[in-house]
Amino acid sequence: MTDPSRPTTADAIAISNLRFAWGGRRRFGLAVDTFSVRRGETVFLFGESGSGKSTLLSLVCGVNKPASGQVEVDGTDLGALRGAARDRFRAERIGVIFQMFNLLPYASPLDNILLPLHFAPERRQRCGDPRAAALDLTDTLGLSRSLIEHAPAADLSVGQQQRVAVARALIGHPPLIIADEPTSALDAGAQSAFLDLLFERVQAFGATLVLVSHDARLATRFDREVSLSDIARTHREDAA
Amino acid sequence: MILLRLAIRSLISRRITVGLTVLAIALSTALFLGVEKVRTGARASFADTISDTDLIIGARTGGVQLLLYSVFRIGNATNNITWESYEDVISQPGVAWAVPISLGDSHRGFRVMGTTAAYFDRYKYRGGQDLTLAEGNRFDDLFDTVIGADVARQLGYRIGDPIVVAHGLASFTEHDDKPFRVAGILAKTGTPVDRTVIVSLKAIEAIHVDWQEGAQSANPVSADAVRGMDLAPSAITAAMIGVESPLQVFRLQRAINEYREEPLMAVIPGVALQELWEIVGVAETALFGVSAMVVATALIGMAAMIFSGLNERRREMAIFRAVGARPGTILGLLVLEAALMAAAGAALGVALLYTGLWIARPYVDAAFGLYLPISALTPREWAGIAAVVAGGTLVGFFPAIRAYRISLADGMTIRT
Incomplete structure (x- = not known):
């Protein structure tokens, strides 16, 4: 594993000749010939549901392994790593934000934020004092400390939960942030405020951001807009 | 974590x-x-209920049964042993001490046991502990009784209270012409002794002196009159025996089991418990x-x-x-x-x-x-x-x- 603090010329994401198909009953296949994201770039990936975005994200995050072709993140070919190493890689290098239900509802927001560090010792080391780092993050995200430390995450509003999810994705400065429809559970006003915070933090940390959404209106803020249908081909067969 | x-x-x-x-x-x-x-x-x-007793003798029955009725007051004796046989057996060489016990009567659900004063010295429990009196004294008078801790607590008896013994274990006929007096109350032992009313062997004889065929005769003998009578018991239920040397236990047991005059049985408490x-x-x-x-x-x-x-x-x-x-x-x-x-x-x-x-x-x-x-x-x-x-x-x-x-x-x- 390369040292993330060492500047390299490698792209944040580089995909070439990727082929993947889900096994089991749902025969869904995805093919991406070439797609890359530069370091520090913010990319808006436009995709309707069913366009294969979840599949693509699971490949970028190393949850699934391509059948053929390369998926490189930060210069590391994920396909060459074993399952446990890919999980470790994801923990160390990638912060993930979902559409909603990002948090373990029974745990405090603070524990939710600290959770990835348990699987990523290097990221933990970068934090220094993880607790202080988490609280610094939530301060800048406008979350009160009493809320973060004590209430179970289920007691937070959706907007607050999404901000906690941002803090969890950013803690320990992973170089790549993947956001999957992070604003679709928020109303229009909250969406804008949320994106302001997300962009500010991502840029402050110099991270790469890939945000996937079916809402094209969000695209204006990003360095680059890519439609999933332009880079990926999907095929579907019904097993029945 | x-x-x-x-x-x-x-x-x-x-x-x-x-x-x-x-x-x-x-x-x-x-x-x-x-x-x-x-x-x-x-x-x-x-196991704590009886210690330091080497043999228990009684009428021929099952070893477990003899132990249960004589020591634990569970179940009843099928037969008594005659006083003559008892005296004969304990006169054998090797017998250090013997305590006869006589069971069969009751008092408000608690069993009445007739024995001799030696019982208080020879009965040991929980690895050799002695019975101690919480209040009062051992029996002195013919109609004195010493009661167990539970008897005293449950029936609220104090020293000097009268007790009427019932004939048999669940009967309505009482020896009410010869009431007893509580002379002593034993300290709690955690054994069946706590639930026993102890009287002298002579007292058992005295209350039955005018009884025949399970009923009081038409000519009852008064409590005062009975004091003048010969109250040597004719039969007992069982007896506890101590030997002079542990080596003699088995020989003595065999001798009792082979006693010719009457079918007797001797059990070693630990062995019977094991059974x-x-x-x-x-x-x-x-x-x-x-x-x-x-x-x-x-x-x-x-x-x-x-x-x-x-x-x-x-x-x-x-x-x-x-x-x-x-x-x-x-x-x-x-x-x-x-x-x-x-x-x-x-x-x-x-x-x-x-x-x-x-x-x-x-x-x-x-x-x-x-x-x-x-x-x-x-x-x-x-x-x-x-x-x-x-x-x-x-x-x-x-x-x-x-x-x-x-x-x-x-x-x-x-x-x-």
């Missing part, structure tokens, strides 16, 4: 289902340990098996509860996977969850056990004369607790392996 904290938080968040599951494990553990405690408690209580445990052992094993099955049922119930919750927790597993947890971590978390529930159940079970023992002890003592000691957990019981937790952890693997497969298939997003 964060995983342990999260596992505990997760369990607390599902407190109703988890609570019921833990309660089921706790009840089964308490039952399991309770059977063990009662078993060892009963054995200890029985009793062999009989009871089958029931003990059955109880142990049943209680172990109850524990297994509770643990399987826990596995079922975890299984049924897996589908709603796929989101949770996806979150773990997204932040970098391996499927193996998910497996570990679920096993940890099962282990925590089993451990909580076992701990609560121990608490229930001791609360139950504490509450039940007076009732068990009153109803069965069984004084259950409240003792610390034995290594055997600790092993039982460890087995419950280990069993819980083991069954936790079944839903955990299922969760492992789900999280491997789902990854960060829930697939349907």
Whole structure:
């Protein structure tokens, strides 16, 4: 594993000749010939549901392994790593934000934020004092400390939960942030405020951001807009 | 540590289902340990009841039966032995001491035992402890009685109170023409002595002197008149014997068993107890098996509860996977969850056990004369607790392996 603090010329994401198909009953296949994201770039990936975005994200995050072709993140070919190493890689290098239900509802927001560090010792080391780092993050995200430390995450509003999810994705400065429809559970006003915070933090940390959404209106803020249908081909067969 | 904290938080968040599951494990553990405690408690209580007595003699019957009716006041003697035989037997060489006892009458549910003053010196319990008087004195007058601690407590007797002995164990005919007086109250022993009314052997003879064929004769003898009569007993129920040297026990036992004048029997209390445990052992094993099955049922119930919750927790597993947890971590978390529930159940079970023992002890003592000691957990019981937790952890693997497969298939997003 390369040292993330060492500047390299490698792209944040580089995909070439990727082929993947889900096994089991749902025969869904995805093919991406070439797609890359530069370091520090913010990319808006436009995709309707069913366009294969979840599949693509699971490949970028190393949850699934391509059948053929390369998926490189930060210069590391994920396909060459074993399952446990890919999980470790994801923990160390990638912060993930979902559409909603990002948090373990029974745990405090603070524990939710600290959770990835348990699987990523290097990221933990970068934090220094993880607790202080988490609280610094939530301060800048406008979350009160009493809320973060004590209430179970289920007691937070959706907007607050999404901000906690941002803090969890950013803690320990992973170089790549993947956001999957992070604003679709928020109303229009909250969406804008949320994106302001997300962009500010991502840029402050110099991270790469890939945000996937079916809402094209969000695209204006990003360095680059890519439609999933332009880079990926999907095929579907019904097993029945 | 964060995983342990999260596992505990997760369990607390599902407190109703988890609570019921833990309660089921706790009840089964308490039952399991309770059977063990009662078993060892009963054995200890029985073993503590008589000590330093080498032989018990009585009419020929089963060895266990003789021990039960003579020492534990359980069941009845089928036959008495004549005073002549008794005197003949105890005059044999090697006999150091002998205490005759005569049973058969009762007082308000408590058995009345006739014996000699030597009983208070020779009867030992719990490794050689002597009977001590809490109040009053040993019997002095013919119609004096010394009562056990439970008799005094339950009937509220004090020194000097009158006692009328009933004929037989459950009868309405009373020896009311010859009332006794409480002369002494014994300190609590935790043995059947606590539930016994002790009178002199002569007194037993005296109250029956005018009885024939189980009924009082038409010409009763007054209490005062009986004092002038010869009250040498004609028969006794059993006798406790001590020998001069342990080497003589078996010889003497054989001699008594082969006594020609009358069918007699001598048993060594420890040997008879051992026979009793062999009989009871089958029931003990059955109880142990049943209680172990109850524990297994509770643990399987826990596995079922975890299984049924897996589908709603796929989101949770996806979150773990997204932040970098391996499927193996998910497996570990679920096993940890099962282990925590089993451990909580076992701990609560121990608490229930001791609360139950504490509450039940007076009732068990009153109803069965069984004084259950409240003792610390034995290594055997600790092993039982460890087995419950280990069993819980083991069954936790079944839903955990299922969760492992789900999280491997789902990854960060829930697939349907």
